[in-house]
Amino acid sequence: MKIRKLLSLLIIFVFGLAIAVSCTPSQPTSNYASTTPAKTSPIQMGFSAWPGWLPWQVAQEEKLFAANKVKVDLKWFDGYLDSINALAAGQLDANTQTLNDTISSIAAGAEQVIVLVNDNSTGNDKIIVRDGIKTIGDLKGKRIGVEVGTVDHFLLLLGLKKAGLSATDVQIQPLETGIAAAAFVAGQIDAAAVFAPFTTKALQRPGSKELFSSKDFPGAIPDHLVVTRKMIEERPQDVQALVNTWFDTLDFMKKNPEKSLSILSKRAGVSVQEYKQYDAGTKIFTIQDNLKAFSPGKDMHSLSYAAQEVSKFLVELKLIKTAPDLTKLFDDRFVKTYSQN
Known part of the structure; x- marks a missing residue:
């Protein structure tokens, strides 16, 4: 009888302890140092x-x-x-x-x-031009391949603005970056705004050169x-x-x-x-x-x-x-x- 009573008291104690622990508010995490994933989905x-x-x-x-x-x-x-x-x-x-x-x-x-x-970027975004284009001013009226809305479009506009030109002063050819590099090499456009590694492809055109790059606009x-x-x-x-x-x-x-x-x-x-x-x-x-x-x-x-x-x-x-x-x-x-x- 005593054993059953003691066992009952023990069960009541453990059950009460479980309730107390479960009702204790969890402490907020101060940082995200843990690398345990919150979910298993990739x-x-x-x-x-x-x-x-x-x-x-x-x-x-x-x-x-x-x-x-x-x-x-x-x-x-x-x-x-x-x-x-x-x-x-x-x-x-x-x-x-x-x-x-x-x-x-x-x-x-x-x-x-x-x-x-x-x-x-400290130079890997470039405006690459064909032979005969020596200054940003020479881009006026030229066909420039660029993936519109991307960072190289932004770089191109920065360069044009610095030279007192705008997007309306050139002929923007909307092309995906890799396609712009290929079109430039094929002689279909006068310049290409591209980033590495597509710069390597663009510079395969004979006489081509870098006109300006992200190196000219630090932190941009x-x-x-x-x-x-x-x-x-x-x-x-x-x-x-x-x-x-x-x-x-x-x-x-x-x-x-x-x-x-x-x-x-x-x-x-x-x-x-x-x-x-x-x-x-x-x-x-x-x-x-x-x-x-x-x-x-x-x-x-x-x-x-x-x-x-x-x-x-x-x-x-x-x-x-x-x-x-x-x-x-x-x-x-x-x-x-x-x-x-």
Whole structure:
């Protein structure tokens, strides 16, 4: 009898303890250091042919996503603009995009957030011209191939504005970047606004040369990892894992340069020697560079300042109707968490 009574009391105690524990409010997480995925479905992530984004191929082949406990379905896009449209249409959870293209998407109603700076273009975006064109002024009336609405269109307009010209002073030929490079080599257009690795293709035309590049406009073309706001709200641990994977990938590339170059050049469709030429035209951002970029500033090296300038420029050129709300465009919590850990 005593045993049954003791057992009953024990059961009552354990049951009461379980209720007490279950009713205790859970403490909010102070950061996103955990790499445990909130869901098991893979992140749909897009990337395309740009030296600052190709390291994601290294992350995939070296299983660095898995090392950070995040499932990623990495999708390659031959056309950069297609990846932008896919994210805006809800077909992707994350994508690699430039600042101006992300602002354009937000102006159109997309809910997107920049969580990481991959790089700054320092020469790999170029305006390449045929023989006989020596100055930006010589572009007046010429046929220029460019993927309308992309970063190289933006660069072209920056150059024209600097020379006192506008888009109406030239003949814009709307062409996907790879097609623009091929059309230029075939002699169908006078100039092409292209980015690496398509610059290598365009420069195969005899007598062709670089007229100006992103090197002439420092900080104007930052490249990012962009995620949907839904991803941040529902799967912050996975966003953190993506950011962690990026920096782990940079560490791997530093320790394994030959193997990494082989992966990068193969994905870009060029030789290792050709790929090495892209290094000077792309500044890959370290964690310190990221922290600085996300900080307030008064020049194009600060993302908040650059976003305001780019937004005004896009409105001025009527690429967007009105300037969007940029207050929620950047989220630096993930790079800060990586830095702290």
